[in-house]
Structure formats: structure tokens, C-alpha cells
Amino acid sequence: MKPIKILLLLATSFVLTSCYSVRLRNVNGAPQPDPFSNRDDYYRGMAVVELDTVIGVSLTGKDFTYLVKEKEACESGKINIIEYRNTFGGVLFSAITFGRKRKVKIKYVCEKPQN
Template sequence: MTIRICKRKNLSVLLLFSFIILFSLSSCYSVRIVNKDGTPEPDPLNNSGNFYKGKKVHVIDTTISLKLHEGDFYLIEKCPSGGFYSVEYRVTFGGVLLSAITFGKKRKVKIKYVCLKEQ
């Protein structure tokens, strides 16, 4: 009997864990905006086998803390060329959860961007 309960507990934990993983995975996605006429800033050392191959990538991975009276924020980034080629924003389950439980006062930010090539 004890063993059966233990198995049920294990099964329940496993199911819950699987559900959380599945939910987390499906809750992670990226949105990428690309500049139609822009040329990306090159990086010959970037050998990633994806969209960013050969491009100079800047990453912002941080958590922004807002005070009680603050409702909005913006990040100030600098591109030598003065423009962005692409911006990718990643939404994660953890980020959404963090924002929810802190009533929007902590915002997880994951952004990748590529500047325009200098002209």
C-alpha cells in the first residue's frame, strides 16, 4: 500500500514536472523584426549556423526592476551606424511568471539585436 502511494506520488510529480516543462517550452518563443533595406553589421568570427551567422550580435539578458510608481521603461542602446538591422525579443514562461508574481515590477528582458552596417 505504502509502495503504491509512493508510486502515485512519483507519477504525479513526474506528470506535473512534464506539464511544467511542456508548458514552459510552448511558452518560449521569439519575435524577430528585420529591416528590409538594411545591411547588417558583419562579424567574420560569428559562425553560428543560424540567422545570425556572419552578423555582429548584441545581447541584452537582464531583469529590470521598477519602483512602485514606475510603469514603463525603455532601454537605450547605441548602434554606431545609427540604426538597427534586426531586433529579436524572446518571451519565456519564467519571464511571464516573474512579471505576474511581482505585479509587473520585475521584467525579464532577453533581446538580441544587430546594428546596421556603417555607411
Template structure:
């Protein structure tokens, strides 16, 4: 019974510590506005692009680069804000596949296009 409680506490501790998000913001730019956005969170009034995908990395590669291009979602092609979120499921996938697959949850806001 004591071992079961210890195991449950250990699993809860790992779950809580493995879930975090990091937000990076440029203070010199203006975020691309979205007047039709109905968000009530930090990104209220901003045009947010959300990516929730699994990326595959070769065992010989050490990094992965995501290219942001000029498009309808990002008119300027410049980033104003990026948020990276790590979850327990992403950590498990990374561990089980020995780092070959990583679950990525990214939110980014582009800079307003200057005239």
C-alpha cells in the same frame, strides 16, 4: 495518480507555450558585418549584441524604453534586426513580482554605417 499526471501535463503545456521568440528585421538596410564571427545560427557573419538582464518597472509605468546609442557595439546607432525572447523563468519572475521585474533576453544587429 490521475491528478498527478494531469498536473504534470499542465506544467509541461505551460512551459512549452511560454517559451517563444519574435524577430523583427528591416528589409531596406544592411546588417553590420562581423567577419570574425564563428556563429552557425541565423546570425552568421553579423555583429550581434546580446542583452540578458532584469529590468525594473514601477507599478505606475506601463512601458519601458531601451535606448540604443552610437557606440563600438553599434556604430550607426540604427537597428537592422531585433529578436526578443520570452522564457518560462521570465514569465515566473514577472508573475511573482506582480509585473515589477521582467527578465529580458534581446539580440539585436545594427545597420551597417553608410559613408
């Protein structure tokens, strides 16, 4: 095989393995409904909040906390489903900035408020 084909095959396998998503769901409680939602995916009929941003992490700190407030998107202030998506572009961006900036794609569904 030619070196170009080998490099292309290696790059393609690297790109495909570095794109994944992780979904966590609470078994207690129900998701907040959205009757006007026209989605055809897993989140059909649910009020989904999508967050696509770049966060900065200092060199001394290794973690980041995103606070879900009651008045912003969640009436209950509780999360029922959360999905974190990692892409090849996000991994490259983190590598280029030496881990100080990270591209975050998160979808979450709030828990239905109790009556």
C-alpha cells in the same frame, strides 16, 4: 489517469507554450558584418549584441525604453534586426514581482554604416 500524470501533462504543455521568440527585421539597409563570428545560427556573419538583464518598471509607468547609442555597440545608431525572447522563467519572475521586474533577453544587430 492518475492526477499526477494529468498535472505533469498540464505543466509540460504550459511550459512549452510560454517559450517563444519574436524577430523583427528591417528590409531597408544591411546588417553590420562580423567576419570573425563563428556562429552557426540565423546570425552567422553578423555582429550580434546580446542583452540579458532584469529591468525594473515602476507601478505608475507601464513602459520601458532601451536607448541604442551610437558609441556603445552600434556605429550607425540604427537597428537592423531585433529578437525578443520570452521564457517560462521570465514569466514566473514577472508574476512573482507583480510585474515590477521583468527578465529581458534581447539580441540585436546594428545596421551597417553607410559610406
